[in-house]
Amino acid sequence: MKPKIFIDGEHGTTGLQIRALLAERSDLEIISIPTERRKETAARGEFLNAADVAILCLPDDAAKESVSLIANDTTKVIDASTAHRVAEGWAYGFAEMDKDQAKAIASAKRVANPGCWPQGPIATLRPLVTSGLLPADFPITVNGISGYSGGGRPMIEDYVAKGEEASEFLPYGLTLRHKHVPELRAYARLSHDPIMQPAVGNFAQGMITVVPLQLGSLDHVPTGAELHAAIADHFAAIKGGVVEVAPYAHSERMPEINPEVYNGTNRMKVYVFANDKRAQALLLAVYDNLGKGASGAAVQNMDLMLGL
The missing domain is CATH 3.30.360.10 (Dihydrodipicolinate Reductase; domain 2)
Incomplete structure (x- = not known):
C-alpha cells in the first residue's frame, strides 16, 4: 500500500513546489481536499487523520491548528512554518546538521522543516x-x-x-x-x-x-x-x-x-x-x-x- 501524503496549504509557494517535486513519484499517493471543501476545518481534520505524512505549508497559527486536529498517533507531520522550529518534541529537519540527525528525523513523528x-x-x-x-x-x-x-x-x-x-x-x-x-x-x-x-x-x-x-x-x-x-x-x-x-x-x-x-x-x-x-x-x-x-x-x- 502506498503511503498517503497530504499537503495542507498545497496552493501556496512551498506547497506548489512540493506538489511539483512529487508529481512523478509512483511510490506515493497524494491526497487533496476537494475544491468545494477546501475552507472546511472538518475536511482538513479528515485528510490530516487519513494521511501517513501531513506536510503543513501554512502560517504559524494555522499550522498549530492543523496539529491540534490530528486525533491519531499514526499521522507523521512535517511543518514548514516557524511554529515548531524550536519546540520541544519536534526534530529539526536539517538532515546534515549532525551525523545522527537523519536518524532522528527518520524516527520522529513531528519534524520542523528548517527556514x-x-x-x-x-x-x-x-x-x-x-x-x-x-x-x-x-x-x-x-x-x-x-x-x-x-x-x-x-x-x-x-x-x-x-x-x-x-x-x-x-x-x-x-x-x-x-x-x-x-x-x-x-x-x-x-x-x-x-x-x-x-x-x-x-x-x-x-x-x-x-x-x-x-x-x-x-x-x-x-x-x-x-x-x-x-x-x-x-x-x-x-x-x-x-x-x-x-x-x-x-x-x-x-x-x-x-x-x-x-x-x-x-x-x-x-x-x-x-x-x-x-x-x-x-x-x-x-x-x-x-x-x-x-x-x-x-x-x-x-x-x-x-x-x-
Whole structure:
C-alpha cells in the first residue's frame, strides 16, 4: 500500500513546489481536499487523520491548528512554518546538521522543516562551535541575498509586476527581529542572538548566505585551513548528505558562487575564505531557497520518515 501524503496549504509557494517535486513519484499517493471543501476545518481534520505524512505549508497559527486536529498517533507531520522550529518534541529537519540527525528525523513523528535563511549559517557555524574553534558567545552576523520567492505570494506578485523596475538589492529585517533568529541561535549552538541582515534580489529563487568572522580577539586564532578542515570533517562524517564543501582556496572572486546555480535541486555548497594575516574569514553557503531551503528539504525529510 502506498503511503498517503497530504499537503495542507498545497496552493501556496512551498506547497506548489512540493506538489511539483512529487508529481512523478509512483511510490506515493497524494491526497487533496476537494475544491468545494477546501475552507472546511472538518475536511482538513479528515485528510490530516487519513494521511501517513501531513506536510503543513501554512502560517504559524494555522499550522498549530492543523496539529491540534490530528486525533491519531499514526499521522507523521512535517511543518514548514516557524511554529515548531524550536519546540520541544519536534526534530529539526536539517538532515546534515549532525551525523545522527537523519536518524532522528527518520524516527520522529513531528519534524520542523528548517527556514531557508538559517540553514547556510548553521551548516558553517555549528561545526566550528562544536569543535571549539569558535566559542558559543562569539558575536555573529549573517548577511546574504535570496530570490523574491522567499517572500511568498505577495512579494512574488510585486516583483513580477515591476519586472526590471524591481529592486536589485532590497535589504530587510531592519528591525533586527528576523523570525529565523531563534532557530539559528539554537542549532548553531550560539549563546546569544546573532544579527541577521538579509536582502532580496530581483531573481525568483536561489540564495547565498555569508557569515563574516573577526577572529583576532580569540585566545587561539584559527587559520582558514583549520576552519575549513572542521567543516569538511563534519560533512564527511555524514553518509548520504547533500551538502558539499568546496576545496579551500584563495580567490578574489569565483563565478560559480551564484545564488541561482543550484536552483531546482536539493544541494548546498559551502565555502571558506580567509585572510590569516588579518585574522578574518568568510563562511559562504549557496543553495536554492525553495529547494534545500524549503520544499526540497520537506521531501528529503518525508523520505527519511517513510524509510524510502
